Amino acid sequence: MASLHMRLPYAIKIYERILPKATIYPVKNYFTSPSNQGDKNLFTPGPLNTRMDTKAAMLKDYGSRDEEFIKTVSYIRSNVLLLAGLSEDKYTCIPMQGAGTMGVESVIGTTVPKDGKLLVCSNGAYGDRIASIADVLGINTVYLKDPETETTNVERVKDILVNDKTITNVAMVHCETTTGIFNPIEEVGEVIRIYSPDASFFVDAMSTFAAVPIDFEKSNIDFLVSSANKCIEGVPGFSFIIADIEKLLKCKxxxxxLSLDAFSQFQGLLSNGQFRFTPPTHAILAFKKAIDFQKDEGGVKARSERYQENRRILKDGMKKMGFKELLKDIDQGYIITSYFFPDHPNFTFEEFYKRLSDKGQVIYPGKVSQANCFRIGNIGCLYPDDMEKLLSCIESVCREMNIELPLH
Ligand SMILES: Cc1ncc(COP(=O)(O)O)c(C=O)c1O
Structure with a gap:
């Protein structure tokens, strides 16, 4: 603890030197505030804001064979499983260098047998990305596409599995971050258990893991991917795969x-605790700090409650101003929300975005193909105060753009 306090002011000095003064927003207390200390608030699907002490934990150079570093890798692998409530006897956590997509590509490329067939259930850009990965890798794929504003149709998944006994793997996205919709992983997992018990089930839980409780047994999940800079609030640099060991051992x-081979990555970690290729040492150190903070905060439950409170404040405030959500309330999760553009002649997204960004508030363009939307995320190091501040900035920006509130 004492050493952290000695290191932190030094970290802040460096940090202030890197950031031009003009971009520094009202500074909160560096030592007590969990929030972002001068950076813009990122209401996006990622990269996300991180705590100051998470960033400060990176100020150390380790070699990949350093005993302390190898211990840290082992610590984060065990603690990801602890966060998920999983036993190390049955599951393993495999960190994989790169962005989240590399983790997804690693699972798809490693777990589908050479002569296998993959069912991809998609209702948005990230589901489509799984299908694109399979296409590039030359994997035989059945593509089930549902509308972006509807959850995965479990009955259609069932029909496909009943009629096609050659399907060896099923993949889907938990929160389709394109819209913010929560997909029914438990129901799909149950259908797989009944109609294709030998098939492997992969869930892309990039934007939900550690903030939305996931029951691996009930959902029948064999492989899951998330990344360091999502709900655990580490810095970007690697993703991690949670794998059922028995299923993984069949993937040799x-x-x-070569580099995205999850089986070999697991074997490497098992043999000497090391990554096969240069590890993201600094990002791993930050991740350890982020995990420790999440444990202190109260684990998945507390993270889930904070994000739900962020979403509640956003939802109520935006509704008061007359903004309309894309999704039905029942399907809308608490990770990210899509809003229709206001139907007002003075509104352009570019100007709205820029004016908000100038006030230190970064929102995100929409990704929906059929409607003009923008998105507001409430994950990462964001707290209810940050959501209130965003709402007041949105109100000011609408006033500046001569858009009367509430919207009609
Ligand atoms: C559900 C989902 N899958 C995959 C990705 C891709 O992750 P990355 O941009 O780190 O490659 C994202 C990114 O937000 C996501 O939300």
Missing amino acids: GNARS
Whole structure:
């Protein structure tokens, strides 16, 4: 603890030197505030804001064989499983260098047998990305596309599995961050358990893991991917795969890529605790700090409650101003929300975005193909105060743009 306090002011000095003064927003107390200390608030699907002490934890150079570093890798692998409520006897956590997509590509490339067939359930850009990965890797794929504003149709998944006994793997996205919709992983997992018990089930839980409780047993999940800079609030640099060990051991020799071979990465970690190729040492150190903070905060439950409170404040405030949500309330999760553009002649997204950004508030363009939307996320190091501040900035920006509130 004492050493952290000695290191932190030094970290802040460096940080202030890197950031031009003009971009520094009202500074909160560096030592007590959990929030972002001068950076813009990122209401996006990622990269996300991180705590100051998470960033400060990176100020150390380790070699990949350093005993302390190897211990840290082992610590984060065990603690990801602890956060998920999983036993190390049955599951393992495999960190994989790169962005979240590399983790997804690693699972798809490693777990589908050479002569296998993959069912991809998609209702948005990230589901489509899984299908694109399979296409590039030359994997035989059945593509089930649902509308972006509807959850995965479990009955259609069932029909496909009943009629096609050659399907070996099923993949879907938990929160389709394109819209913010929560997909029914438990129901799909149950259908797989009944109609294709030998098929492996992969869930892309990039934007939900550690903030939305996931029951692996009930959902029948064999493989799951998330990344360091999502709900655990580490810095970007690697993703991690949670794998059912028994299922993973059957994947030897499947890989379509040398570096993204999840089986070999697991074997490497098992043999000497090391990554096979240069590890993201600094990002791992930050991740350890972020995990420790989440444990102190109260684990998945507390993270879930904070994000739900952020979402509640956003939802109520935006509704008062007359903004309309894209999704039905029942399907809308608490990770990110899509809003229709206001139907007002003075509104352009570019100006709205820029004016908000100038006030230190970064929102995100929409990703929906059928409607003009923008998105507001409430994950990362964001707290209810940050949501209130965003709402007041949105109100000011609408006033500046001569858009009367509430919207009609
Ligand atoms: C559900 C989901 N899958 C995959 C990704 C891709 O992650 P990355 O941008 O880190 O490659 C994202 C990113 O937000 C996501 O939300």
